Amino acid sequence: MIVMDDEPLALVNMEKKLKEFNSIEVIKSFTNVKDLLAEGPSLDFQVAFLDIEMPGMNGLEIAKLLKEWNKNIYIVFVTAYRDYAVQAFEINSLDYLLKPISKARLETTINRIQELLHLEKNSTPIRIQHKPILKIQCFGGFVVLHDDKAIHWRTVKTKELFAFLFSNLNSHVPRDTVLDALWAETDYKKARVQLHTTVSYLRTTLSTLGYVDVIQYANGCYILQLEDFQCDAHNLEHLLNSKMETGKLDIKKAEALIQNYQGEYMATLDYPWVTSKANFMNTQFTLLLHDLVEHYTAIHDVKNLEHILLLTLEHNPYSDKAIQQLMKHYIDLDNRASAVKVYNTFRSTLVADLDILPEHETTELFNAISVEV
Known part of the structure; x- marks a missing residue:
C-alpha cells in the first residue's frame, strides 16, 4: 500500500500505526503530488491511505486519479473533518477514518482490506465455473440468493x-x-x-x-x-428478445420460466418506484403467455393450452380477451359447463372489484352457450 499526507509528522505517525499489522506493507509514502505523479504509476500497490486536506490536489482528486490508473485500488481516506464523508463515499472509497485514529478503528479497516483482497485473490476459480453465483427472483417478490442461501x-x-x-x-x-x-x-x-x-x-x-x-x-x-447471476426477469427479457431476432420462441426455456413463475414483478414489495417497471415486466410476461397459447394451439396440445389460458386469466383477472379465449377453448372441447362457470366467476370478480360488467362481446358469447347447457 501507499500512504499520503502533506504533514510529515502525521505521515510518520500513520506509517507507525500501519506497521503494527504484520500483514500490511507500506511500500511508499508521499507528502506531495509531484512525487506521486513521478513514482506512483510504476508502483505495484492495492491500497492507498490518503489525507483529504492537502495543497494542490486534495485527497478526493488524488483518489480519482488513482482510480484512473487502476479502478481496483482500494481507497481509505484519513481526515480531521467530517464534511467530506459524502464525497468520499461517492468516489467509492473503502473507508473514511477520522483523526485521531484509534488502533481498534484502524484494525477494523485492515480486516476489511484483508477480507476483500482474499476474496479477490480467490475469485478466479469461482468465475471459471459457469454456474451463476447470484440467483435473483423478481417475480412474486425480490429474493436474492448466494450459493442458494438468502443474503x-x-x-x-x-x-x-x-x-x-x-x-x-x-x-x-x-x-x-x-x-x-x-x-x-x-x-x-x-x-x-x-x-x-x-x-x-x-x-x-x-x-x-x-x-x-x-x-x-x-x-x-x-x-x-x-x-455471473441468474434472474427470472432477465431470462424473460432475453427469451423475448431472442424470439424477436430469430422469429422462433425457445419453448423449453419458456416452459421452464412458466413453471418457476411466482407472481407479478416484485408483487409483495411496497416500493413506490416499482410500479412502472412492474407494469412493463408484467406486460412482457403476458406476451410470453400469448406466444405459448399460439404454440399449443398450433400443435393441438389441449392440456398445456388450458394451463396457459388459466394462467393468462390469473395474470390478467380483469381481461375480457383472456376470459373469451378460455371460454372458446372450453366450447371447442364441448365443455360448455366449464365455459359458463369461468364466465360467472369472471363477472362476479368484475362487479366486486371494479363495479363494472363484462364487455358486450363477452356477454354475447356467454348468452350463446348458456341456453344450451
Whole structure:
C-alpha cells in the first residue's frame, strides 16, 4: 500500500500505526503530488491511505486519479473533518477514518482490506465455473440468493437500494432520481447522508460475496454492473428478445420460466418506484403467455393450452380477451359447463372489484352457450 499526507509528522505517525499489522506493507509514502505523479504509476500497490486536506490536489482528486490508473485500488481516506464523508463515499472509497485514529478503528479497516483482497485473490476459480453465483427472483417478490442461501441485508433500505439499482442494471441513474425514489419524504441533506451510508453498506455486502466495485458513481450518477447471476426477469427479457431476432420462441426455456413463475414483478414489495417497471415486466410476461397459447394451439396440445389460458386469466383477472379465449377453448372441447362457470366467476370478480360488467362481446358469447347447457 501507499500512504499520503502533506504533514510529515502525521505521515510518520500513520506509517507507525500501519506497521503494527504484520500483514500490511507500506511500500511508499508521499507528502506531495509531484512525487506521486513521478513514482506512483510504476508502483505495484492495492491500497492507498490518503489525507483529504492537502495543497494542490486534495485527497478526493488524488483518489480519482488513482482510480484512473487502476479502478481496483482500494481507497481509505484519513481526515480531521467530517464534511467530506459524502464525497468520499461517492468516489467509492473503502473507508473514511477520522483523526485521531484509534488502533481498534484502524484494525477494523485492515480486516476489511484483508477480507476483500482474499476474496479477490480467490475469485478466479469461482468465475471459471459457469454456474451463476447470484440467483435473483423478481417475480412474486425480490429474493436474492448466494450459493442458494438468502443474503442478509444490513438494513431494509440496503435491500431496496439493490432492488432499485438492479431494476436499472447497467444504466446510469442520477443521484437525485435515487433520492426521489427511496427517500422522497426525507429532508434532502439527511437523505443524501442516508443514501451514501446505504451505498456503503451495499458495496460491503456485495464485496464480501465477491462482487467488488460493481457500483460506480460518476458525473452525478450511480450504475450497477453485474455479471455471473441468474434472474427470472432477465431470462424473460432475453427469451423475448431472442424470439424477436430469430422469429422462433425457445419453448423449453419458456416452459421452464412458466413453471418457476411466482407472481407479478416484485408483487409483495411496497416500493413506490416499482410500479412502472412492474407494469412493463408484467406486460412482457403476458406476451410470453400469448406466444405459448399460439404454440399449443398450433400443435393441438389441449392440456398445456388450458394451463396457459388459466394462467393468462390469473395474470390478467380483469381481461375480457383472456376470459373469451378460455371460454372458446372450453366450447371447442364441448365443455360448455366449464365455459359458463369461468364466465360467472369472471363477472362476479368484475362487479366486486371494479363495479363494472363484462364487455358486450363477452356477454354475447356467454348468452350463446348458456341456453344450451
